[in-house]
Amino acid sequence: MNEVLAALIAVAGGLAGGLVGVGGGVLFVPALTVFLGLSQVQGESTSLLVIVLVALVGAVRQNGYGNVNFRDALVIGALSPLGVLIGVVVANEVPQRALELCFAALVLFIAYGLLRRALSTPG
């Protein structure tokens, strides 16, 4: 039963990846920890494997539809470790709770921007 639930959550994570272009880790980690018995560290590490495979297949499919700019993706991916390093420094200086609340406010602001744009432009 737990395996079935984990599989259903994985389908949902993959669907989210295909529909809106996220990795789906938010769903893969609980599928691995809550339903398949992995520890949090094991779940987060193992979810990276799932994310890479899902993103790879998703990117190949999207490329088939003409929806991938590989050059831009390369620049974004190549610079991400710099952000991870900055994150380590920031996490040591600012309380985690403050960071979470700031990021929550930021994603709400982005959501507002997407909504405003989607509702004001044709198509």
Added chain:
Amino acid sequence: MPSNRTLRLAAIGTLAGLFSGLFGVGGGTVIVPLLIFWLGYGERLSTGTSLAAIVLIGLLGALAQGGLYGNVHVVTGLLLSIPAIGGVVLGTAIQQRIAQRAVSLLFAALLVAVAIELVLR
């Protein structure tokens, strides 16, 4: 907002790494809307390019953690990947058949869910 196109992409990559490092989410969450706002991408191109970037970000993340210290359960991960890959193939196919603005609305809903999850942690 950086004026040069490559600088904007570099800023997006840095922010994606920053947020995914801090919160475990934030790769695609940051990449998709910033490609739309800063580079004028359409929704389909931004989500497809985001997935390609996530492949690289995930691989670099795995390398940075030194092979993840033996914490990767390969067989479990591969088994969970089967339904997940089915989902992403279905999701990309559905996405080609809906309006781009519907993708933006779905994404906004996802962001609200992420914000709620962050506040409730």
